[in-house]
Amino acid sequence: MQLTGAQALIKSLEMEGVDTIFGLPGGCILPVYDPLLDSPIRHILVRHEQGAGHMAEGYAHVTGRPGVAMVTSGPAATNIVTPLCDAFMDSIPMVVITGQVPTGAIGTDAFQECDTIGITRSVTKHNELVTSAQDIPRAVREAFHIATTGRPGPVLLDIPKDIVDANNPLSAMRWEWPDDDSVRDGLPGYRPVTKGDPRRIREAAELILSSSRPVIYAGGGILKARAASALRELAELCDIHVVTTLMARGAFPDSHPLCLGMPGMHGNYSAVTSMQRSDLLIALGSRFDDRVTGKVPTFAPEAKIIHVDIDPAELGKVRRPDVPITGDCRLVIEELVAVLRERLDGGAEAPDRAAWKQTISGWREKHPLSYRPSDPGEALKPQFVLEQLRDNTPDDCIVASGVGQHQMWTSQYWKFDHPYTWVNSGGLGTMGFAVPAAIGAKVGRPDAMVWAVDGDGCFQMTAQELVTAAAERIPVKIAILNNAYLGMVRQWQEMFYEERYSEVYLSPDLPDYKLWAEAMGCVGMRVEAPEEVESAIQKANEIDDRPVVIDFRTDASEKVFPMVPAGKSNDEIITDPALGEGYVQ
Amino acid sequence: MSTAEHAPPPDGATHAPARHHLLAVLVENKAGVLARVAGLFARRGFNILSLAVAPTADERISQITLEVDVASAPLDQVMKQLDKLVNVLEIHELAPGEFDGFQDRLRAFLESDA
Ligand SMILES: Cc1ncc(C[n+]2csc(CCOP(=O)(O)OP(=O)(O)O)c2C)c(N)n1
Numbered sequence: 101m102q103l104t105g106a107q108a109l110i111k112s113l114e115m116e117g118v119d120t121i122f123g124l125p126g127g128c129i130l131p132v133y134d135p136l137l138d139s140p141i142r143h144i145l146v147r148h149e150q151g152a153g154h155m156a157e158g159y160a161h162v163t164g165r166p167g168v169a170m171v172t173s174g175p176a177a178t179n180i181v182t183p184l185c186d187a188f189m190d191s192i193p194m195v196v197i198t199g200q201v202p203t204g205a206i207g208t209d210a211f212q213e214c215d216t217i218g219i220t221r222s223v224t225k226h227n228e229l230v231t232s233a234q235d236i237p238r239a240v241r242e243a244f245h246i247a248t249t250g251r252p253g254p255v256l257l258d259i260p261k262d263i264v265d266a267n268n269p270l271s272a273m274r275w276e277w278p279d280d281d282s283v284r285d286g287l288p289g290y291r292p293v294t295k296g297d298p299r300r301i302r303e304a305a306e307l308i309l310s311s312s313r314p315v316i317y318a319g320g321g322i323l324k325a326r327a328a329s330a331l332r333e334l335a336e337l338c339d340i341h342v343v344t345t346l347m348a349r350g351a352f353p354d355s356h357p358l359c360l361g362m363p364g365m366h367g368n369y370s371a372v373t374s375m376q377r378s379d380l381l382i383a384l385g386s387r388f389d390d391r392v393t394g395k396v397p398t399f400a401p402e403a404k405i406i407h408v409d410i411d412p413a414e415l416g417k418v419r420r421p422d423v424p425i426t427g428d429c430r431l432v433i434e435e436l437v438a439v440l441r442e443r444l445d446g447g448a449e450a451p452d453r454a455a456w457k458q459t460i461s462g463w464r465e466k467h468p469l470s471y472r473p474s475d476p477g478e479a480l481k482p483q484f485v486l487e488q489l490r491d492n493t494p495d496d497c498i499v500a501s502g503v504g505q506h507q508m509w510t511s512q513y514w515k516f517d518h519p520y521t522w523v524n525s526g527g528l529g530t531m532g533f534a535v536p537a538a539i540g541a542k543v544g545r546p547d548a549m550v551w552a553v554d555g556d557g558c559f560q561m562t563a564q565e566l567v568t569a570a571a572e573r574i575p576v577k578i579a580i581l582n583n584a585y586l587g588m589v590r591q592w593q594e595m596f597y598e599e600r601y602s603e604v605y606l607s608p609d610l611p612d613y614k615l616w617a618e619a620m621g622c623v624g625m626r627v628e629a630p631e632e633v634e635s636a637i638q639k640a641n642e643i644d645d646r647p648v649v650i651d652f653r654t655d656a657s658e659k660v661f662p663m664v665p666a667g668k669s670n671d672e673i674i675t676d677p678a679l680g681e682g683y684v685q
Numbered sequence: 686m687s688t689a690e691h692a693p694p695p696d697g698a699t700h701a702p703a704r705h706h707l708l709a710v711l712v713e714n715k716a717g718v719l720a721r722v723a724g725l726f727a728r729r730g731f732n733i734l735s736l737a738v739a740p741t742a743d744e745r746i747s748q749i750t751l752e753v754d755v756a757s758a759p760l761d762q763v764m765k766q767l768d769k770l771v772n773v774l775e776i777h778e779l780a781p782g783e784f785d786g787f788q789d790r791l792r793a794f795l796e797s798d799a
């Protein structure tokens with residue numbers, strides 16, 4: 101069958117099972133947009149290419165399937181660099197297609213030419229400049245294979261205009277869809293290891309059986325490997341507490357008695373401290389990020405480490421593991437559970453951990469999350485708004501967030517009882533992530549309710565995508581925790597820069613969020629009093645034909661606690677807001 | 686291509702004494718692969734002291750030989766990162782003996798008119 105490169109590209113995406121492309125056309129990618137008209141693939145026309153990238157990420161977060169974005173060359177390609185980096189840091193499977201100037205013009209500083217491959221090399225798992233129409237199906241298959249296997253990540257294909265342009269003889273190709281073997285043979289240097297070394301797994305089992313104070317340190321890899329139920333089996337079998345990192349919220353149910361919630365800079369006291377005091381950390385798909393470890397040399401000083409990760413480069417990157425296991429988290433945990441079960445059935449017994457469990461319960465009782473409720477007439481407490489949102493939405497509601505204080509409060513106060521319900525930017529910490537990511541999530545899971553909790557600063561970075569959502573009738577709901585500040589930066593200035601506030605004030609009503617929402621085709625609301633919070637949320641929940649934005653006026657002086665100041669040991673965790681007052685580094 | 690003393694890598698992560706290592710990296714013979722490999726060293730602020738790319742008996746494969754100035758621990762990390770590049774097939778660290786030979790061959794090559 102003879103096709104043009106453009107037809108082959110769209111057909112290849114169809115062959116990969118793509119149902120949605122987030123994108124925006126332009127000169128170099130124009131030829132590909134023509135056969136798109138005849139394809140069943142849904143295209144969502146974004147208002148800024150950064151939005152396309154984050155939507156693709158949100159889609160991938162909740163479905164586990166790769167998100168796809170398509171944009172033109174030059175400025176469009178540079179606009180999507182942030183989402184690529186975000187997806188790279190958080191191991192999100194994504195395929196981005198960029199237009200490029202015709203092959204003959206590459207390197208001539210042609211109109212809208214940029215070195216997309218060079219620019220995105222360090223923020224993609226792989227990228228390729230496709231130079232012939234005949235190569236397109238192979239390139240697409242490889243891109244999806246690389247994006248979704250091993251440690252997932254973003255892959256970019258740069259497509260010069262001449263190889264897709266129906267009017268150019270260079271775009272003629274004979275359709276052929278590569279089989280699995282030829283994909284394998286075409287990637288001789290790409291062989292992710294998924295099965296753990298059985299000898300290491302037995303070593304891990306022995307360490308677990310001999311430890312008195314074990315803690316499971318579950319990371320985003322659990323979700324990527326679809327290992328949540330395997331994790332639960334392991335935790336329950338050995339009766340071991342679990343911390344879920346910012347990327348792993350929902351990987352183990354918050355309501356489970358063994359769940360300690362989020363560790364790290366703004367983690368629960370019990371999560372942070374049980375890691376600090378443990379004698380064995382079982383790191384599963386986590387990467388010893390600085391936001392979790394605090395000052396590395398003082399992190400969990402007495403703990404032996406079992407580290408399971410599909411990426412061998414993570415093992416020993418930050419902390420030398422006693423038992424390193426390269427492999428897919430689900431496969432390795434299942435093997436580990438089998439070995440442990442056999443040992444336990446054979447009469448093996450772990451040391452008595454009653455005292456340790458008692459200690460953890462004590463920490464949980466003594467240091468729960470807390471905040472001072474607002475007095476009458478005071479601004480809303482952000483934590484109160486989150487509790488209301490949590491309690492007035494379904495148990496499997498998907499929540500996306502931006503980056504800042506509101507993100508930490510969401511992670512702290514939400515109750516995540518299901519995997520794939522938390523969509524956030526962890527590694528890169530990208531302000532502006534929430535609105536487009538929530539839209540992508542709703543496209544991927546139209547059956548689920550999707551809320552975004554956003555900051556006023558973040559909202560202003562990508563709010564234009566609500567126009568996309570209104571036009572496409574994607575009914576996401578946005579709660580802006582409007583504290584009129586770049587709140588997280590303000591918190592650092594208050595605590596570590598002697599309250600010298602530099603360039604953090606934003607104003608509560610410039611812009612007017614309600615009017616802005618309405619102008620974008622959304623329902624806009626403003627809430628200032630605690631007694632209005634619940635009814636506003638319920639009203640938003642009932643709206644199903646357009647997006648809703650609620651401007652919650654929150655207390656700017658509220659700070660996120662607990663907190664381990666940057667660069668400090670996790671032993672120096674500040675729990676009591678009063679102690680944080682006027683805290684100087 | 687100096688073998689003189691070098692400043693420690695600017696990443697500040699390493700306190701072990703810097704050392705010279707010679708790496709042989711087998712890669713797919715494709716456009717842009719050298720940039721990917723070199724980019725990984727540049728990103729960490731590691732200095733590449735010498736570098737040669739040569740074809741192998743198999744025309745689909747090239748060998749990149751790099752002499753780098755890195756302490757062992759960060760080197761291990763770069764090698765693992767290199768190994769993750771889709772176009773990288775194999776990485777070997779060459780022994781000091783092979784190292785001398787490489788320097789000699791490279792010098793001879795540079796002094797010839799080739
Ligand atoms: C694109 C980007 N620029 C800057 C930052 C640094 N930063 C982190 S949090 C934050 C403040 C966010 O303000 P807002 O969205 O209002 O959230 P709040 O902290 O007030 O809840 C800033 C500026 C960032 N993470 N991302």
Ligand SMILES: [Mg+2]
Nearest residue numbers: 555556585587
């Ligand atoms: Mg704010």
